[in-house]
Amino acid sequence: MLIANALLPDGTQRHIDVKGGRIAALLPASSAVPARDDVLDVAGALLLPPLVDGHIHLDKTLLGLPWVSNETKGTKVTDRIEAERKVRAERTVPEFETGSNLVRQVVASGTLHMRSHVDIDNQLGLKNLHEVLKIRERFKGLVTIQIVAFPQSGILKSPGTAELLEAAIAEGADLVGGLDPVGIDGDLDGHLGAVFGIAEKQSVGVDIHLHDGGEGGIAQLLAIAERTTALGLKGRVAVSHAFALGSVDTDTAARTADVLARAGVAIMSHGPGGATIPPLALLREHGVEVFGGSDNIRDAWSPFGNGDMLERAMLIAYRANFRRDRDLQLAFDMVTSAAARVLRVKGMGMAVAGGPADFVAVEAGSVAEAVATRPQRKLVIKAGRVVAKDGVFTG
Numbered sequence: 001m002l003i004a005n006a007l008l009p010d011g012t013q014r015h016i017d018v019k020g021g022r023i024a025a026l027l028p029a030s031s032a033v034p035a036r037d038d039v040l041d042v043a044g045a046l047l048l049p050p051l052v053d054g055h056i057h058l059d060k061t062l063l064g065l066p067w068v069s070n071e072t073k074g075t076k077v078t079d080r081i082e083a084e085r086k087v088r089a090e091r092t093v094p095e096f097e098t099g100s101n102l103v104r105q106v107v108a109s110g111t112l113h114m115r116s117h118v119d120i121d122n123q124l125g126l127k128n129l130h131e132v133l134k135i136r137e138r139f140k141g142l143v144t145i146q147i148v149a150f151p152q153s154g155i156l157k158s159p160g161t162a163e164l165l166e167a168a169i170a171e172g173a174d175l176v177g178g179l180d181p182v183g184i185d186g187d188l189d190g191h192l193g194a195v196f197g198i199a200e201k202q203s204v205g206v207d208i209h210l211h212d213g214g215e216g217g218i219a220q221l222l223a224i225a226e227r228t229t230a231l232g233l234k235g236r237v238a239v240s241h242a243f244a245l246g247s248v249d250t251d252t253a254a255r256t257a258d259v260l261a262r263a264g265v266a267i268m269s270h271g272p273g274g275a276t277i278p279p280l281a282l283l284r285e286h287g288v289e290v291f292g293g294s295d296n297i298r299d300a301w302s303p304f305g306n307g308d309m310l311e312r313a314m315l316i317a318y319r320a321n322f323r324r325d326r327d328l329q330l331a332f333d334m335v336t337s338a339a340a341r342v343l344r345v346k347g348m349g350m351a352v353a354g355g356p357a358d359f360v361a362v363e364a365g366s367v368a369e370a371v372a373t374r375p376q377r378k379l380v381i382k383a384g385r386v387v388a389k390d391g392v393f394t395g
């Protein structure tokens with residue numbers, strides 16, 4: 001395939017020669033378009049790298065089912081866990097189907113790599129893991145799905161969960177997760193001891209949901225950084241949400257950022273609507289890897305979301321009060337390069353010949369414009385093949 005007349009994120013116009021699913025050459029747009037029957041002329045469309053969703057829940061979504069009324073009684077994390085148990089007990093369509101619906105939808109919006117947390121507790125056992133492993137198999141070669149074994153009901157509060165998390169790693173989960181060590185389990189050392197114990201024993205990374213705010217949340221971040229350093233897990237640990245960083249004064253946030261940067265702990269934000277958002281630009285200035293994810297999409301936790309990571313970048317930018325192009329670029333990096341680094345996706349970026357021919361074509365003049373306007377995805381290309389067109393999954 002030869003992709004003709006593409007605008008690249010750096011502002012240059014190129015023809016891209018693709019061979020064997022990889023970029024063979026980047027030719028100046030001033031050169032004549034070769035007379036070949038495999039030329040795909042994108043007529044000046046902006047070609048973006050594939051989008052990366054650093055935090056999704058493929059097993060929770062109800063996408064494709066008739067609307068499920070959200071009857072959550074309160075606003076606390078524990079209220080939502082309770083509400084989800086009820087929805088889960090009543091659902092009849094397997095997670096394999098709804099999760100597959102979501103994968104098709106996110107691919108149509110340009111996402112080709114994702115990290116999915118998967119619920120594990122002593123009632124569910126490994127059922128949801130098995131569903132998501134089947135989804136991963138179904139879409140193999142199209143999307144990469146990294147799996148986090150996620151203790152949604154806590155670890156100490158749900159006896160037997162630690163053993164299940166370890167079994168999940170043995171069966172194919174890639175990382176071990178955690179959830180509010182203090183807010184849910186009420187035992188910082190007990191919870192982190194279990195999570196990092198599994199990480200050490202199984203040689204896997206860690207991604208912990210931390211909603212706990214204020215100084216208490218900061219103390220938990222510092223404890224996570226300490227254990228990361230002690231086990232030599234630099235660059236392999238992430239904290240999702242970390243609302244605490246946005247609920248303390250700037251000095252405390254900056255001091256904590258320095259500790260996180262030294263330890264190599266990344267921070268994921270989805271641009272929360274109802275909680276404090278970490279100071280993303282400050283974190284980045286202090287050397288912390290910040291990346292983005294959808295989190296909940298049409299599930300018992302949230303009626304919203306669609307898995308569109310350009311829209312997610314806009315929501316993050318909106319919540320962070322970003323206005324300048326370079327700030328919108330940061331939001332875009334969070335759902336492309338930064339998330340790819342955290343997920344250890346190889347060969348992201350399009351400047352280098354030899355890299356994978358994975359692209360998303362949109363009608364925009366720049367990355368900043370694409371974030372602001374979230375244009376329809378004209379084409380999603382995976383390894384030199386069109387897998388979605390005009391927002392519709394073609395597979």
Ligand SMILES: [Zn+2]
Nearest residue numbers: 117209295296
């Ligand atoms: Zn989550």
